[in-house]
Amino acid sequence: MDRHESTIMSVARGGSVADDAPPGQLIGGSWKRCLEDYGLDPARIAVDVLTHRELAEHRDHIGEVIDIARAEMENLAAQIAGSGYALLLTNAEGVILCHQAEAALESNFRQAGLWDGADWSESRQGTNGIGTALIERRAVTVHCNDHFATRHTSLSCSAAPIHAPAGELLGVLDASSVQCEDSRASQMHTVALVSMSARLIEKCVFLNTYRDETVLRFHGRPEFVNLVHDGMLAVNGEGRVVAADDSAAMQLGYDDRDALVGKEISQFFDVTPSLLAQRVSEGNLTVWPIREVRRGRRYFACVRAPGRLTAGGRSNAATGRGSRLSARGDRRETVRPTLDDLQGQDPRMAFNVRCARRVVDKGVQLMIHGETGTGKEAFARAVHEAGARAEQPFVAVNCAAIPESLIESELFGYKAGAFTGARRDGMRGKILQSSGGTLFLDEIGDMPVELQTRLLRVLEEREVVPLGSEVAVPVDLNLISATHAPLKTMLADGRFREDLYYRLNGITLTLPPVRERADRDALLRAILADEAGEDAVEMEESAVGALMAYHWPGNIREMRNVLRTAVALCDGGVIRLADLPGDISEISGLELPASAGRVAADDNGQPPAAAANPLECAERDAVMRALQQNRWNITNTARQLAMSRNTLYRKMKKHDIALSSGR
Numbered sequence: 001m002d003r004h005e006s007t008i009m010s011v012a013r014g015g016s017v018a019d020d021a022p023p024g025q026l027i028g029g030s031w032k033r034c035l036e037d038y039g040l041d042p043a044r045i046a047v048d049v050l051t052h053r054e055l056a057e058h059r060d061h062i063g064e065v066i067d068i069a070r071a072e073m074e075n076l077a078a079q080i081a082g083s084g085y086a087l088l089l090t091n092a093e094g095v096i097l098c099h100q101a102e103a104a105l106e107s108n109f110r111q112a113g114l115w116d117g118a119d120w121s122e123s124r125q126g127t128n129g130i131g132t133a134l135i136e137r138r139a140v141t142v143h144c145n146d147h148f149a150t151r152h153t154s155l156s157c158s159a160a161p162i163h164a165p166a167g168e169l170l171g172v173l174d175a176s177s178v179q180c181e182d183s184r185a186s187q188m189h190t191v192a193l194v195s196m197s198a199r200l201i202e203k204c205v206f207l208n209t210y211r212d213e214t215v216l217r218f219h220g221r222p223e224f225v226n227l228v229h230d231g232m233l234a235v236n237g238e239g240r241v242v243a244a245d246d247s248a249a250m251q252l253g254y255d256d257r258d259a260l261v262g263k264e265i266s267q268f269f270d271v272t273p274s275l276l277a278q279r280v281s282e283g284n285l286t287v288w289p290i291r292e293v294r295r296g297r298r299y300f301a302c303v304r305a306p307g308r309l310t311a312g313g314r315s316n317a318a319t320g321r322g323s324r325l326s327a328r329g330d331r332r333e334t335v336r337p338t339l340d341d342l343q344g345q346d347p348r349m350a351f352n353v354r355c356a357r358r359v360v361d362k363g364v365q366l367m368i369h370g371e372t373g374t375g376k377e378a379f380a381r382a383v384h385e386a387g388a389r390a391e392q393p394f395v396a397v398n399c400a401a402i403p404e405s406l407i408e409s410e411l412f413g414y415k416a417g418a419f420t421g422a423r424r425d426g427m428r429g430k431i432l433q434s435s436g437g438t439l440f441l442d443e444i445g446d447m448p449v450e451l452q453t454r455l456l457r458v459l460e461e462r463e464v465v466p467l468g469s470e471v472a473v474p475v476d477l478n479l480i481s482a483t484h485a486p487l488k489t490m491l492a493d494g495r496f497r498e499d500l501y502y503r504l505n506g507i508t509l510t511l512p513p514v515r516e517r518a519d520r521d522a523l524l525r526a527i528l529a530d531e532a533g534e535d536a537v538e539m540e541e542s543a544v545g546a547l548m549a550y551h552w553p554g555n556i557r558e559m560r561n562v563l564r565t566a567v568a569l570c571d572g573g574v575i576r577l578a579d580l581p582g583d584i585s586e587i588s589g590l591e592l593p594a595s596a597g598r599v600a601a602d603d604n605g606q607p608p609a610a611a612a613n614p615l616e617c618a619e620r621d622a623v624m625r626a627l628q629q630n631r632w633n634i635t636n637t638a639r640q641l642a643m644s645r646n647t648l649y650r651k652m653k654k655h656d657i658a659l660s661s662g663r
């Protein structure tokens, strides 16, 4: 354990720190969360990067906020030019949506993982400016050794949250440097600048959101009206406040902006709707004195007329900046894999695909079994697309990801006003949304028993009764279910209904985990090619060896994430051992034969001609090495390689390794 790690352990356990000044409460509290709540290890943190498609979705979701923020980031970047800082905008989940960095420093930031699409939530990256500001909901500085992950201790980050007009978090604006040259004290200026920019973005978002209303902007001093600290009230045509910002609430002496919303403007100021209309007609820069009703204080105000846009709002979207980005994002968008793609060169997958083709469109209920990340949803979707329902919706529901209390309404839908908090117009529910297409119920073992009864009824009667309704709606249901749990053992203790089990289980197909797939090398190449897109990316032998020897508990999903991150972070188009997460790079030192070359991503998944297959060689070496280390004890070797004894025997046979050779 290095010094940084032991400091973290000691502080999190409430102990003292040898020579260093102890971190503040904020950092200490975050370290504790990282260890106890997220189960992170400071030495084993890897940067996760989203696909271009996922990133485009996140960007779409935040809408014009990104354009507004970009305009302000350009201003701020001009102020801090030459300081070595990059500016980053994230969404409320901590995913970096866009950045501004000097061209000369771009590759440093990329290598540090400070890049579009990277997930900097605290639960993934440990204590850091972005993630910790999101959790604390306030501006923070996380300087060098304040970071939880050892790999991030050369970063210095100052971040401030950005809130939507109704108060929810929109994201974070962050200024980061990849070198800890500046002192912690100098970060006070950085965090102040970033906070100011975050406030300006909030102001523009407010003005843009309420562009169809009159906005009254006020402050106790006339020179502050129309600037970052003024209060803003959006007022509708009848003179009612429809939104207020924090500064408005604070200046008027309320703790909460909600206390202002829905009230008439005349309750707060000596202002009537007709006076507002008159001020609008005078032009929005006229500042005039107004009197507050409750305490009689004097303020100064001006109005922003309805229908005006702010700089950086929709006007920027119209410049095409957004479309250029999404065009780049679309570049690598992966086409959904077909059954043929998923089959690869693995005999078990080939069997699965053959069976699936036989039952598709025959009304046989398909159940897919497999460890997490083995591609169950991808397989279900490919089956759907291979059948007659391909043009109809494929609706996926993960029963484990929805709180138990919501599964019922999610699946069966509800009538208007069925329960407190229900949407006013009701909801159709996923079963009805999938009618005519396919409903994919993932982790069906997590479905509460009472809902299993309702699901069975839907399957038998082919109709759904939404919550709060008495009218049954017919449904053309085609169900594919999936589970990683052994449902049979759940039958025995009553956690899964036997009748439903047999109803769903027309045929069960089991997807093999990556460590047992015979085509692991081809899979690695295909995913690398997919993630690299048009870029030529190679992998060093040591990295190939480590990837082949790794046991991939997270299966294809983990493989994809690791390669995606490595592609994003690698320098000069070559993935090295250091670009891989600690768990994997530790499995280094594999001696590959001289014939083993690099793996390149420009071969569309095919091994380079005329070269011995390096991944196969690496696998053979890994097996040999483990056997030697375990003195040819099969049980211990299989355990070290995280595979079953049968798999180990199979691999030995495949690589022509006889047990007698070591004895």
Ligand SMILES: Nc1ncnc2c1ncn2[C@@H]1O[C@H](COP(=O)(O)OP(=O)(O)OP(=O)(O)O)[C@@H](O)[C@H]1O
Binding pocket: 337, 341, 342, 343, 344, 370, 371, 372, 373, 374, 375, 376, 377, 378, 379, 442, 484, 527, 556, 557, 560
């Ligand atoms: N044969 C394949 N080749 C390349 N990528 C694949 C393949 N199969 C699945 N994937 C990718 O692996 C990831 C995980 O797949 P998927 O979500 O289908 O797994 P899952 O078994 O349903 O996971 P979970 O058990 O967590 O629900 C996805 O990004 C998917 O696109």
